[in-house]
Structures are given as C-alpha cells and as structure tokens.
Amino acid sequence: MALGSRCGAIRACRRVLERAFSLHKVHSVKDMENTLQLVRNIIPPLSSTKHKGQDGRIGVVGGCQEYTGAPYFAAISALKVGADLSHVFCASAAAPVIKAYSPELIVHPVLDSPNAVHEVEKWLPRLHALVVGPGLGRDDALLRNVQGILEASKARDIPVVIDADGLWLVAQQPALIQGYQKAVLTPNHMEFSRLYDAVLRGPVDSDDRHGSVLRLSRALGNVTVVQKGERDILSNGQQVLVCSQEGSSRRCGGQGDLLSGSLGVLVHWALLAGPEKTNGSSPLLVAAFGACSLTRQCNHQAFQKHGRSTTTSDMIAEVGAAFSKLFET
Ligand SMILES: NC(=O)C1=CN([C@@H]2O[C@H](COP(=O)(O)OP(=O)(O)OC[C@H]3O[C@@H](n4cnc5c(N)ncnc54)[C@H](O)[C@@H]3O)[C@@H](O)[C@H]2O)[C@@H](O)CC1
Numbered sequence: 001m002a003l004g005s006r007c008g009a010i011r012a013c014r015r016v017l018e019r020a021f022s023l024h025k026v027h028s029v030k031d032m033e034n035t036l037q038l039v040r041n042i043i044p045p046l047s048s049t050k051h052k053g054q055d056g057r058i059g060v061v062g063g064c065q066e067y068t069g070a071p072y073f074a075a076i077s078a079l080k081v082g083a084d085l086s087h088v089f090c091a092s093a094a095a096p097v098i099k100a101y102s103p104e105l106i107v108h109p110v111l112d113s114p115n116a117v118h119e120v121e122k123w124l125p126r127l128h129a130l131v132v133g134p135g136l137g138r139d140d141a142l143l144r145n146v147q148g149i150l151e152a153s154k155a156r157d158i159p160v161v162i163d164a165d166g167l168w169l170v171a172q173q174p175a176l177i178q179g180y181q182k183a184v185l186t187p188n189h190m191e192f193s194r195l196y197d198a199v200l201r202g203p204v205d206s207d208d209r210h211g212s213v214l215r216l217s218r219a220l221g222n223v224t225v226v227q228k229g230e231r232d233i234l235s236n237g238q239q240v241l242v243c244s245q246e247g248s249s250r251r252c253g254g255q256g257d258l259l260s261g262s263l264g265v266l267v268h269w270a271l272l273a274g275p276e277k278t279n280g281s282s283p284l285l286v287a288a289f290g291a292c293s294l295t296r297q298c299n300h301q302a303f304q305k306h307g308r309s310t311t312t313s314d315m316i317a318e319v320g321a322a323f324s325k326l327f328e329t
C-alpha cells in the first residue's frame with residue numbers, strides 16, 4: 001500500500017476509535033442532573049462576613065466603535081450572576097456608550113491606546129478572571145494589544161474565557177493559548193469551524209460533533225472547549241459533556257455574551273472551590289456546564305414572557321430567577 005493511503009487508513013481507523021470513545025463518554029439526562037449538582041457545590045455561600053470583591057472581580061476585554069452591546073452584556077451578566085465588581089477594557093470610542101448603559105460597570109477606555117497592555121496589566125493583580133473578545137472587532141492594532149494582554153494574563157495564571165473576536169485571534173495564533181489549562185473557549189458554530197480548520201487543518205466532521213470538540217481540545221493541549229448550538233458540547237480532551245437544558249427557538253444576538261460573562265464568574269468560583277467540590281471532574285468543565293445551563297434557562301424564561309420579541313436584555317432580566325431555579329433548589 002502506498003504511504004499516503006496507509007496514513008489515510010490509519011487516520012480513518014483512529015477516527016472510528018475516537019468516535020466510539022467519545023460516544024462512550026456522552027452525558028445522559030441523569031448525568032446532566034449530577035453535573036448541575038456539581039455546579040451547586042462550587043457556588044460560594046452569601047455571608048455577612050465577606051468584603052466587596054471576594055465573590056469575584058471580573059474583567060471583560062472587548063468593545064470597539066461598532067460593538068458596544070456585547071461587552072456590556074458580558075460584564076453585566078457577570079455582576080448579575082454574583083460577581084462583586086465588573087470591569088470593561090474597551091476602545092476609547094466605546095467607553096462613553098458602555099458607561100451610559102450602566103452605572104454598575106467600571107469602564108476603562110484603554111484598548112486602543114499605545115500603552116494598552118500596560119494599562120490593563122496594572123489591573124490584573126486585582127482581577128480573578130478575564131473574558132476576552134465580546135465586541136472586540138478585528139482591527140489589527142487592537143488584536144495586537146489583546147495578544148499582549150493574554151500573554152500577561154497567562155504569566156499571572158489568571159483564568160481566561162475566550163469568545164467572539166478573541167477566538168478570531170486564537171485562530172490566527174493558536175500558540176497563544178496552546179496548553180493553557182486555565183483557558184475556556186466558547187465558539188459558536190462559525191467560530192468553531194474556523195478554529196478547527198486552523199488547528200487541525202481540515203473541515204469539521206458535522207456528523208461527529210462530540211469527536212470534533214474532543215479532538216480540538218486535545219490538539220490545543222486540553223484547553224476546555226464549549227461548542228454552542230442546539231445542544232452545547234463541552235470537552236477538556238478527556239471528558240465530553242452535553243448541555244441540552246431547554247431554551248427556546250429564539251436566536252437573538254448577544255446570548256453568547258451572556259454565556260461568556262457568566263462563565264467568567266463561574267470559572268473563578270470553580271477554581272476557588274477546587275476538585276474536591278467537583279468530585280474529581282474538571283472545575284472548568286463544571287463551570288462551563290453551569291454557564292450553558294444558565295444561559296439556556298434565561299432564554300427559556302424570557303421566551304415564556306416575550307415570545308418572538310425576546311432580546312438579550314430580557315434574558316439578562318431573568319438571570320436571578322434562572323440561577324435560583326437551577327442552582328438554589
Ligand atoms: N450587540 C452587540 O454589540 C453584539 C455584538 N456581537 C459581536 O459581533 C462580533 C461578531 O460576532 P459573530 O457572532 O457575528 O461572529 P462571526 O463573524 O464569526 O459570525 C458568526 C456567523 O455565524 C452564523 N451562525 C451562527 N450560528 C450558526 C449556525 N448554527 N449555523 C450556521 N451559521 C451560524 C451567524 O449568523 C453569523 O453570521 C463579535 O465581536 C461579537 O461579540 C455579538 O456578540 C452579538 C451582539
């Protein structure tokens with residue numbers, strides 16, 4: 001057999017084995033309930049002895065002239081889930097707009113400044129997690145600054161959730177997060193295909209979503225990957241979880257930002273709680289499962305009230321009730 005076709009046969013064989021392996025690990029409905037219990041375990045108790053900041057200081061890196069809604073949705077969702085302080089590091093044109101949406105957010109107009117990396121780095125010692133990408137845009141100068149911010153965050157071992165245009169950057173330079181165990185990527189359908197193609201140099205096998213997510217995570221050195229869709233598929237290259245919490249058929253823009261902002265807080269809580277509380281499961285996978293369930297539950301509740309007119313703001317108004325329903329039972 002020619003070497004080329006032999007390699008092809010070996011690859012096909014490996015794929016069949018991987019598919020069987022990943023199917024073996026797929027989550028049942030009972031597993032979903034068990035995983036929700038693990039999410040409940042990582043939620044810090046409310047206590048009168050805590051000081052401001054202890055339950056989470058989250059930074060969102062994103063927001064440019066075109067997109068001001070996305071970083072707002074992510075940052076306000078972090079607060080609504082239970083973080084104490086939520087910062088947005090955005091381009092100067094976006095800052096007054098985001099500030100005007102909400103007095104609750106701390107907004108830094110630094111991302112397009114020549115000292116952007118330094119300006120954000122100053123804050124890093126005070127932040128528990130970063131959410132990188134919502135509404136960032138794809139301007140080269142901004143992306144270069146975000147590359148520096150990611151490198152500085154890794155050097156400090158700060159957990160990072162990478163979403164939206166942050167994933168565009170990672171698709172250009174996968175080495176930026178290769179093997180970083182405190183990174184979670186949250187691609188939508190398109191972002192996943194782009195990343196997969198960049199990292200594995202081939203198209204996604206649409207008949208095998210579980211295997212595809214597992215393979216991408218492994219190829220990135222076991223970085224946690226959350227592929228959003230009709231069902232969310234989550235993997236750290238070892239385990240595959242599926243979140244099929246009931247949502248709705250309403251697909252308004254901004255729902256992914258709610259997910260990445262909530263995940264910023266949950267990642268911090270999960271790492272603080274540690275593997276004891278997650279029963280040996282990866283804390284980042286448990287956090288991601290929590291954020292997916294919560295986003296979908298918000299979507300479900302908002303749709304009950306608003307039907308086709310549901311928007312992401314309606315979903316954010318449901319965060320408190322959805323959180324109680326899922327996690328405070
Ligand atoms: N109000 C705002 O400011 C918003 C800004 N956004 C920002 O907009 C920028 C671009 O984000 P995009 O999500 O558009 O990224 P992309 O430019 O990668 O586009 C994703 C495309 O994939 C399509 N798509 C999604 N799910 C699909 C599926 N299951 N099958 C086939 N196609 C599918 C969408 O229609 C969209 O055109 C980001 O910076 C993002 O954060 C969005 O977050 C939405 C809200």
Ligand SMILES: Nc1ncnc2c1ncn2[C@@H]1O[C@H](COP(=O)(O)OP(=O)(O)OP(=O)(O)O)[C@@H](O)[C@H]1O
Pocket residue numbers: 164187188189228229230231232247248249251252253254255256257258259292295296
């Ligand atoms: N077909 C679907 N059915 C049910 N839920 C879905 C479906 N597609 C996506 N979702 C849910 O919607 C949320 C956002 O996923 P989506 O794919 O819209 O992200 P996104 O494109 O990044 O959003 P954004 O507009 O914020 O950028 C996730 O919680 C996901 O589980």
Ligand SMILES: [Mg+2]
Pocket residue numbers: 163164188256257
């Ligand atoms: Mg998105």
